Every structure is written in structure tokens, then in C-alpha cells.
Amino acid sequence: MKAKICGSLCLLSAAVLLSNAHAETPSDVLQAIPHTEELLNVVVVSRHGVRSPTQSAEKLHGWSDKKWSAWPVAPGLLTSRGFYLVKATWKLNRSRAPFTYGVCPKPEDVQIIADVDERTRKTAEALNEGLYPTCGYKVKVTSSEHSAIFSPLKAKVCRIDYPKELEEKLTQKVVGINEKFAAQMAEISKLTGHEFTGPMRAKVSKYKVGFKGAPYDCSSITEIFALEWGQNPEKKVAWDQLDWNGILHLMPIRVAVFSALNRDMEVARYKGSALANKIIESLDHGPKYTYLIGHDTNLANLGEIFDLNWKLPGRDQNENTPGGYLTFEKWSVNGQPEIRVFYSALSPEQIHAERVTQPTDDFEILPRGTKFDEWKTTYGRRLQSNCIADDKYENRK
Template structure:
């Protein structure tokens, strides 16, 4: 496990834009579920720990070829950094989010109002990918500028058994059983029926790609690609075409928008922000098939989920794990959690967003768990809007199915442990 240290220990930090009450900013976009801790115990709860899994910030496509050239009539716009790297705009957006996180956790007594948090009180870790490490650095800079905080990350891809457990060969998975589990999610009629359900979205996607009018033909129609789930030995199935490609293209349009590119360069000027949101349904659909089947989710999410549970039980006051949208989707699938950030489809993990857990204690010391989703909206990222109680990111509390009566920590532990799968190899932490 490698680590990098940011800042110096001598700078002082004053609270910026402290929220006077969590409800003013934290729950503006979502309310505690009827069976959540506050519904059972009121507001007399003390925040003890926060553990959250965060997606990296804005990046370009991860490869030069976003889609086969026959599908689009124009070249993709240029980016300021190499494929898959965090952009400067993405860094700044995450830093703003870190400032809001700081204010939120200070207002709720998790972090000190002045100075740096004790090194033992904050743990930040990232995957082996450089974009997640840069995202962690941006968050730390916003949340604790000038403070000496480590960011841990695996030294090699083979060591990345928590964020990429299937790629690292760290989890047992039967390809045939995984295929059956994912195929069971499809409607009657299989993936062809799924294509028919999304016919209007495919038409909108084709329009953005220039596949209309005199150019319209099966050669450029994304929905005409051969359909079917793809079995992968030693791994989960892929949703396959046309949905995998539609997800990649729609995510690329989103990233162009979030980066602040002129609208003439976002989807070549052929889509509005609302239409980009509509096409992002392909992205959440990909994660529905690839991460919501219980058999698959348990094998993809167990290593990170186990680490998060350990942090909830006996970790520092704040634990932040910076990974990928796939990690968040898998964790959501494991616990059947659902969220919706304004300007995004249901269960879509936006760049910089986080799925997390609050551990709260009542006056007797009994502890409870509350799940949340925290994320900026599209325009908050695109415009690099300063965040405050008056312009807060979405902070939505999520029901935890199977954990009632305020979700006591022991019940949450039992629920999660019942779904974990033992890894073939573990992280050397």
C-alpha cells in the first residue's frame, strides 16, 4: 500500500460557511426514511463516524475511440489532459465539494471548527487509478487545506483487491452462475425487448451522433448493433451492445457538459442539458444489469463493503474511499440502496458523488446507522458554483431495506455480514 502526503501541518483552518443545522443543507434534497434513526429517536443523536465511498471527479474518456467511427459524423472534442485523467476543472469541483463537506462535518461536531483534524481522525484512500488519487487530493485540499493527511492507494493493479476485486482475481465467481443471475433481470423477450422499451432514447442518441436524415441507416444506428449479454470467464457479465456503447457515449456527453465545454462542443451542439440527462438512463441501466443481481453484487462489492463496515465499527471519525462509479453501483446493489440526485437518473452515480453511512449514538450510547447519498448537481459542477447552506449539494438519506427500528448498528452489521463473500486474497493493510 502506497501513500502520499498533502500540505503541511502548520497552517490553520477556519470554518467556512458553517451550516447552522444539517437539515438546512444536508437534507434539502431528501428526507430521512420513516424507519431511520431520527424517526425513532428524534434529533437527540450524536454523529460519531462517517464512512463514504466517492466517485472520482470529471475526466475525459478513458480511451481515444469512444465509439466506432461509422456511428458518428464528427470528431470528438479535444480535452486538456490525457485519457482518463482528472481535469483541472474536475479538481476544482471536488475541492469545492471538500469545502462543503468540511463545513457540514464541523457543524455536526465530527471535525474541529479550527485547525487541522488529528491525523488519526481522518482516513482517505483511493484506488490504483491516478484519477481517484487526484480526486482524493482535491477533496483533502478543500476539506483540510494545509493539513498533513495521508492518502493511501494500492501500488499496482494486482494489489487493488478492494476497488477492483474481480480484475485483481480476488473474488470467487462462477461465470455461468453470474450469467444466469444477470439474465434473470431482463424482461420477457430478453435484451431485444429492452431495446424496444428504449426506442425513443436510441433515436435521440442517433440524432446526437448525426445518424438522421440522408445519413440515417442501419450502419449508424446504435440500436441495430447485435444485442446480448456477454459472458466473461472469471468476471461478471457485460450488458453488451447496444446498451454498453450507449452508456459510454451518454457518459461522454455528460463529461463534456460537466467540464464546462461550450455547448457547441457538448454532443456537437445537438443536445440540451435535459436531453443529456435523458440519455444517462443508459448509464444507470448498465449498472442495473451489471451490479444489481445479488450474486454479482456480493462478489464485486464485498471487499470494499467489509472495509467500510470495519471503519463504521472501530475506524476514525471520518473515512473517505475514492473509487469509481462501478464501486458505488455495486455497493448499492449489495444493500439494495437507491438514490436520485437532481439532474441525474435514479441510481446513477455522478462524478464526485458519494454513497455513505453515518453512525449516530443516542444518550445511552446505543448506535444507529443512516445511509446517505451526497453529490453536486450537473450545473454546480459545470459552473463551479460555490457550495453553502443556500446552494448545497444534494444530501439524501436512503432507506436500508431489512434494517428497521432506526437501523441499530448491530442489526446493520448482521445484515451486511450475511451478504459478504470471503475473498481469495485481501488487501495488505
């Protein structure tokens, strides 16, 4: 069942709505009012599955003289283990709302769109094989070098107007981060045998924004440990030194650094407006099911634009798990359109198990009763119109 976990805002809002309804409406009238619900549209935005580190061998050697774990694929590619985890997740979803479909939906009722990277394309294929194994749907991928939907800056749909000012603002945001996460940085220095010191600062150009410095390096190393956890079932990671509790102790520096960049509203509007617009359009008049396969940056950008926050058991606040996904559901409730949003991901135990036997943990972000039209109007105002464009696609199996 969906919505095992509900945020405090969700619970509070629902309680207020229910108490007000019962205060104003006699119980006999309530019982006489028919309640109807119909699922209209679903949009899933998923991060790709477990991949190999994107860093070069030289970069990894600069972080530690120890021999890093061997990966079966080139840097940044989806592993066969990553493919399996995604496929198994979506195979289990066949019997879970809102994805239950009985027979295959009509081809015009399903679109699966992936970013151009191999790891996103392969993840889309794994989702398709898991959820729709006999339906014959194809994954759409832009024929351009970069996707206008997933990466409008790389695709040069728009550009950062004042790079120097944004660079200074982002650098100021992370002043004191070394002190705040001194324990995590000391632990990573101990694990790697390399001392990480020095400040972090932003680096921004017209089409690119990022961080550099010791906290950023520690953030990236923590992400590698989390990827190793998914890649190597039932084994410790970080040179056989960490279990999940050890990774979870380090995760706050990863989330903090990642969020300081990708959950900055100015950055999110540049990088996320096109994808946010695609979600709104798909919910408004798209096919019944839309699947958009991108990156953790995409989910973080959407989190900032749409005010979405999540917390799953055994994971850090707003942690982006390989294969984790946001689900936007549009329902007709008593004839009125409503929006429901969830974040879902495999538990730390399931992503590390030899075989996936349990479905994702699910966090219900928005309270029931959120009006779709009001939601669309509120957040549509945040989008940066000059960064919104669509892609041309070629079909892939």
C-alpha cells in the first residue's frame, strides 16, 4: 500500500481538514454524500540506478592511496546490479497502486523518457522491463547531445545571467561548513588515509555551476560509499570498514553539500524549470502514465521548486537513493482534481540484499485534499520561462 510514512505537515493538515469537515457537517449528511475517486494521471521522476563512480582513476588516487573497489563498468555507467535493482523494484510495483494495470495500457497512455546518459537510458529500460515486460513500449531519448528537459544549461536553452554574483552567494552559503561537519570530515580522512582540509567555494560560469574544495570531496566520497553499498550485496564497504550505520553517519555532509547547490532556488530554477514544466504539462493533458528518468540533481531541483521534502527510515533527510523516485498523482475526488506526491526508495537493507523481496518505502509528502489547480498556479509562477524547452526524440527499445 502507498503512503506508509506521512510528513508531519501532511498529518496536521489532514487532521485540520477532517475536524473542520465534521464540525460543519452533520454526521448523517456526511454518510449520505457519495465519495468518488478516479486516478487521472501519474508522473514518475526517477534517479538512475547504481552506477560506477564518475571520477577518474587519477582523482580517486588523489583522495586515497588505498586500492579502491573494482567496478565492472567504465566510470559513470549503470552496473548490471543497478539494472537488476531497478527492474526488481518495478516488478514489485506491478501489484502496487498507482501502477496496477492488469493488461497493458494503450501505447498512447504510456511514455517513458530518459536523459541522454547511458545510466539513465539503461535505468529506463530496466523500469520498462520490470513494470511492462510484455507491453512493447519504447524509451524516448533526445537525438541532441544534451536534453533540454533534464539539462537546460548544458543544452544551452538558457544561461546563468550573473555568474559572478551567484558564485559569491553560493560560496557565502557554505561558510562554516568545515566546522559543522568536522566529525564527518575527520572520519573520511581516517577511512581514506588522506587528510581533507581547506574551505569550499562555488565555481559558476554561464552554463555550469558547482562546488570545489575539501567538503565537496568528502561529499563525493560518501556518495561512492553509498554506491558501493548497493553494488556489493551483504558486504561492508570503504575497504571493508563501514556498514550502513557508518555510511549514515557520513551522509549529512553529502546531503548538505548537495542541497546547498541543487536546492538553491536560483540554481533550481535554471536547472529544473523545464522538468517541472514537463511534470505540470503531463499531469494537465499528458498520457495517463509518464516516466522521466534522470539524476539526483533533477530530484533535488524539483524538491526546491515544489517545496518537497522527504525522510525515509534509516536514511537522511532528503537523501537521494539510486533508483529512488518521486511520484506525482493527479486524482479526481468528487469531481475535483487533486494532487498527491510521494517519494519512494528501497530500504538500506533491500538495496544491499542479494535479492529484492520487499517493495520500496514510501513517504507521502503532500496532504490529501491539495487542489491541483491551486498547486499548479502556485508553483508554475516559480518557473523560469526562458529555460523551458522540449526535446526531439528517437525511439529506443
